Amino acid sequence: MNPEDPRAQRTRARLKAAVLDLAAQQELATITVSALARRAEVNRATVYLHYPDVDALVTDAMEETVAAVARAAALCPLDAPRDRAPGPLEELFEHVAANAHMYRRMLGPHGSARFAARMRERLTVELTRRFTGGARPAGWDDVPVGVHAAYLAGALVGVIAHCVTEGTRPEESAPAFWRLFRTGCQSTPDDR
Structure with missing residues (x-):
């Protein structure tokens, strides 16, 4: 074929x-x-x-959604203020909330492990590309770029899964994730 x-x-x-x-x-x-x-x-x-x-089909059917999540994560400026989530991240969590039933099916307890893995993989690739392109924050040279990207990608997928299974509103989810994400991307004053 x-x-x-x-x-x-x-x-x-x-x-x-x-x-x-x-x-x-x-x-x-x-x-x-x-x-x-x-x-x-x-x-x-x-x-x-x-x-x-069926799992392979589900993963393929959700590929555009995975790509949209990866693009939104890659668009977030790492230097945005801690108290306000960047627009692309707010839009991402609004998209997740609007499609919560599908994300719940994909990432919930009876969801697709292949889909979750594909989402983490795409996010890791986007963040690695961004970090190697010069957008990686200072202070993380002792952590391999791929490990750093995988850590943040796993965190985002985990937070999305939590939000859709717990029913967290996007206006709560985006700023909370942003505060955590920034912590994972920025060095502390002691590290400088």
Whole structure:
């Protein structure tokens, strides 16, 4: 199968739409390939031709969401005041709140480990790129760039998961995360 073939792209689009529709209604662990095939109006073999399992399909279907989260995190100016979250971070948490049901399905206790891992991976890549491009704050030279980026990426995914499972409002979540994030990005006076 050629993934560039328009027919394959249409089929993948139908499968992605079907899995997101089903995920809006039920826990990911309860979505079967048979139900997915019925919803997408394809046969089970077609599902397996494109994806090895439902988790891989969910991860692919949420790829644009993962990219949006990574872009928003990468846009946050590290020198913004501690008491006010940057606009991109506020927008990110508003997006998460508006789509809380889907994030809860993806990151909750019965969610997709593959999705959470993909989100951490994309965030780590974006933050590593940013840090190696000169936007890394001073005072962290004793910590490898990749470790620093992975630490912050894991923190963001963890806070998003907490917010959607606990129902934290974005106007509380964004500033709280920002204060924690800045602490993880800035050196203390003792370190200088």
